[in-house]
Amino acid sequence: MTRRVKVGGIYIGGGEGVKIQSMCTVKTSRVDEVCAQISALEGAGCEIIRVSVLDEEDAAAIKAIKERIRMPLVADIHFSAKLAVAAIEAGCDKVRINPGNIGGEQNVKLVADCIRAHGISVRVGSNTGSIEKQFLQKYGVSEYSLVESALHGVGMLEKYGVHDIVISVKASSVPLTFAAYKLLSSRTDYPLHIGVTEAGTYEGALVKSSAALGALLLEGIGDTMRVSITGDPVREVYAAKQILRAVGLDRNFADVISCPTCGRCQWHSAALAEKVSDRVKDCKKPLKIAVMGCVVNGPGEAAEADIGIAGAKDRCVIFKKGVVCRTVDARDAEREFLKEIDGLIND
Ligand code: SF4
Structure with missing residues (x-):
């Protein structure tokens, strides 16, 4: 069983049930629109929401959004330790970062210290577009490079005392996604966020996500999930619910x-x-x-x-x-x- 990681008022992992996530599609600084979208997602059954943080306006908006929503909020930041710190200080419940792309050791320590000081959790993930160069050179695009790259990022945070970590290894290929999560689950007891990245438009995304996530869930792999669909994110939540029902993990429907x-x-x-x-x-x-x-x-x-x-x-x-x-x-x-x-x- 995976270990339990707290995200806001809920837990991921440790047999707490598979949590459904989605991501807002409007710019985070547009607080009213973001809150309206989160409300619609909550109504559909979303349990964790992620927002992109592209600039300081987005980071600052997290405080206002948090005041108006109930579900845990994840801030997604790339390439900027400064924005990660700003999002954490604004009150997000979890950050999604890649320690390898936030500007070196010093910045990793800065963000790790901030994560610990605020008692929040973090998702570290690799996808086929963000595999670290050293692993790409060694293994090409494969389950090995995806997993080694993600675990390398985990190690960078562990070095500075961060252990409330969720991991993902996403690909847009179903066989590669399946192989990567199978390998990852054999290598770690951190909870896993499962998903097929860039899965496509509605019908294709449904099929891809059902095949990959359904197979993983039937093997007991996956603590939180997102069905990635181009377009209205509310459909992602209904699709995730259908997958959980199809594999027998939700019987109340x-x-x-x-x-x-x-x-x-x-x-x-x-x-x-x-x-x-x-x-x-x-x-x-x-x-x-x-x-x-x-x-x-x-x-x-x-x-x-x-x-x-x-x-x-x-x-x-x-x-x-x-x-x-x-x-x-x-x-x-x-x-x-x-x-x-x-x-x-x-x-
Ligand atoms: S229930 Fe009747 S109508 Fe439906 S597929 Fe079977 S035989 Fe055909």
């Missing part, structure tokens, strides 16, 4: 089972399945809901569902645990089924 439909389907089951999924997307109650295209196989195939619906041409049957309990006109199916679902959720 409404699982919508729907058949792909085939030539037997003579009603709007696919459209209803979409509506039901949207209706229950924030439900935290463990429920199984089935939307099946036909009565021939529907109730039998979804026998374990708490509630389900299957249709013929004009009529739909609503069933519970595979047993038919009501028949409704297909035109009323959506209204009646959503009413039943609301009843179960609010029961």
Whole structure:
């Protein structure tokens, strides 16, 4: 098991559950917009938020943002020890830095001293674009260079007494991401932040992240995660939740089972399945809901569902645990089924 690292009011690692992270897409100094985005992310289920710190305005904005949000705030800084110190002094709960790119030993010590003085944690990570030269020369772009580079950064901080560290080793390739985290988890007990970097636009990013993070999580690797998707970060949070559910690490949700439909389907089951999924997307109650295209196989195939619906041409049957309990006109199916679902959720 990994060790536990405190980030604001929560813990990463040590069997505390996999924490979902995302990152703001607006400039940090635009405090109102940042806070609005964090609020939307929190509503979706985000547990840790990261913001970029590009200049002194961004660093100073952290204080104002912290006053208006509840979740832990991570400041992401590259190339500047001065900005890292400013972000820490402004009240961030964790910093994301690469000790190798903040200007040498003296600056590493400066930032490490500040991290310890404020009792915060730090994420050190390598990705395929930031592997230290010496490891790149030795191993090329590989899991070995990713891991050695990240652990080298960890060692630079440990030297100055920093031990509340989370590590990441990201690539945009699924096999490389998987291999790197497997290797890293065999080399350290620090908690790991898992993710596929620059995973792409929605559909491709979903598939890549599901493949890599799903495989890692099934092996028990990963203490916090981000699904990187180009665009609205709220989608990252819903995607992360879906991955945790798919691998059995979150059971408190409404699982919508729907058949792909085939030539037997003579009603709007696919459209209803979409509506039901949207209706229950924030439900935290463990429920199984089935939307099946036909009565021939529907109730039998979804026998374990708490509630389900299957249709013929004009009529739909609503069933519970595979047993038919009501028949409704297909035109009323959506209204009646959503009413039943609301009843179960609010029961
Ligand atoms: S439940 Fe019916 S409509 Fe859906 S895939 Fe199976 S046979 Fe086809």
